[in-house]
Amino acid sequence: MNASALDKNEYFYGHKACAGCGGSLAVRAALKVLGERAVAVLPAGCMSAVGFNFPQLCFGNNAIISMFAGTASMLTGVEAGLRRYARRKGYKDFHAVGFAGDGGTADIGIQALSGAIDRGDDILYICYDNEAYMNTGIQKSGLTPYGARTTTTPAGANIHGNIRPKKNMFEIVAAHDIPYAATATVGYINDFINKVEKASKIRGTKYIHVIAPCPTGWGIPVSDTVEVAREIADCGLWYLAEYENGEYRLTRDPKEFTSAEAYLRRQGRFKHLTDEDIATIIDSRDRKWERIRKEWK
Amino acid sequence: MKPYIREKSTFTFDEIPEDTCFEAGYLVTVNAGWRSVTPYVDTEKCIGCSQCYLYCPDGVISMEGKTPVLDYDFCKGCGICSKICPRHAIEMR
Numbered sequence: 565m566n567a568s569a570l571d572k573n574e575y576f577y578g579h580k581a582c583a584g585c586g587g588s589l590a591v592r593a594a595l596k597v598l599g600e601r602a603v604a605v606l607p608a609g610c611m612s613a614v615g616f617n618f619p620q621l622c623f624g625n626n627a628i629i630s631m632f633a634g635t636a637s638m639l640t641g642v643e644a645g646l647r648r649y650a651r652r653k654g655y656k657d658f659h660a661v662g663f664a665g666d667g668g669t670a671d672i673g674i675q676a677l678s679g680a681i682d683r684g685d686d687i688l689y690i691c692y693d694n695e696a697y698m699n700t701g702i703q704k705s706g707l708t709p710y711g712a713r714t715t716t717t718p719a720g721a722n723i724h725g726n727i728r729p730k731k732n733m734f735e736i737v738a739a740h741d742i743p744y745a746a747t748a749t750v751g752y753i754n755d756f757i758n759k760v761e762k763a764s765k766i767r768g769t770k771y772i773h774v775i776a777p778c779p780t781g782w783g784i785p786v787s788d789t790v791e792v793a794r795e796i797a798d799c800g801l802w803y804l805a806e807y808e809n810g811e812y813r814l815t816r817d818p819k820e821f822t823s824a825e826a827y828l829r830r831q832g833r834f835k836h837l838t839d840e841d842i843a844t845i846i847d848s849r850d851r852k853w854e855r856i857r858k859e860w861k
Numbered sequence: 862m863k864p865y866i867r868e869k870s871t872f873t874f875d876e877i878p879e880d881t882c883f884e885a886g887y888l889v890t891v892n893a894g895w896r897s898v899t900p901y902v903d904t905e906k907c908i909g910c911s912q913c914y915l916y917c918p919d920g921v922i923s924m925e926g927k928t929p930v931l932d933y934d935f936c937k938g939c940g941i942c943s944k945i946c947p948r949h950a951i952e953m954r
């Protein structure tokens with residue numbers, strides 16, 4: 565899908581997200597693919613906080629705030645209602661789409677998500693991953709990467725930020741044998757748009773995990789969001805992949821990685837890392853890719 | 862169509878809906894005041910590739926034919942468009 569085929573309407577407009585917010589770019593792009601008959605469900609998190617400040621209501625389509633843990637279960641209900649309503653009105657192009665942060669997905673909403681996948685509900689769940697609980701001021705989530713400084717994993721002389729690796733959410737979801745799962749980044753927006761479009765045509769539960777840098781939490785200039793979101797995939801610290809019909813597939817397999825050190829060093833949250841810390845990160849990257857390249861294709 | 866500024870912007874306590882439903886796309890404030898630098902498109906250099914339109918987190922760039930048009934009411938001046946432009950046709954001033 566190219567730019568001219570995309571819906572000209574804007575469905576996420578006038579919102580109060582910080583300048584250069586990656587999450588708002590993901591929401592905006594996905595809604596332009598899904599169109600006005602998408603009903604969006606947003607749990608507590610930045611996207612609901614910046615989108616609904618009565619009387620400033622920034623969603624052009626129908627959108628609702630769910631409780632924190634219940635994004636997927638509310639999507640189940642929304643989809644059931646939409647299915648009946650659409651049958652009565654005689655249309656088919658409706659979607660129940662959720663936009664949850666990394667904390668809302670990998671920690672707090674994981675049970676509801678797992679249940680929805682298990683039931684096979686016809687919903688699209690999009691996790692915009694800014695790698696911490698950003699809306700409450702940058703606390704570590706299950707998707708915060710190793711070494712990152714957050715307010716709950718401060719960098720000191722002994723412990724250099726987060727000591728745990730990033731949860732492997734994509735494979736956790738895929739292990740449910742979901743009809744479709746994909747990873748993406750807002751740095752390659754066409755790839756993300758294509759995956760949303762593909763997911764919108766598949767029946768059953770769909771999950772898309774999109775990296776969405778947060779200038780405030782990552783310590784980068786507001787103009788660098790897209791550049792950094794590209795670099796994370798180029799340097800191999802993120803991967804673009806799909807899971808479909810029981811098979812994993814890389815949608816992008818870089819011949820050579822760009823410097824992971826350069827990617828880390830440009831961000832405030834990694835500023836304290838020593839050379840050894842960076843070597844540990846690069847080593848785990850290489851082991852991950854070795855496994856991916858062997859097992860997926 | 863996109864959410865737009867409405868005339869009625871203040872609500873008394875009694876006017877606030879009791880249920881949590883309200884009209885979608887109801888805007889009462891602009892974001893222009895957030896901006897410290899402003900993007901300007903050099904139409905001579907622009908090739909109409911739509912990259913700025915695709916990557917704007919606020920959706921303030923629309924393509925009119927091959928020309929990007931900016932809604933300065935809602936641009937926050939992040940400068941992503943300027944960085945992403947392959948022809949360096951957008952200057953932040």
Ligand SMILES: Cc1ncc(C[n+]2csc(CCOP(=O)(O)OP(=O)(O)O)c2C)c(N)n1
Pocket residue numbers: 587608609610611632633664665666667668669694696697698699700705
């Ligand atoms: C049950 C419950 N616990 C805690 C909160 C407070 N809270 C609101 S937003 C938020 C952070 C959300 O983080 P994430 O899901 O990663 O999304 P992001 O803010 O990064 O977009 C928290 C902890 C809440 N609203 N409800």
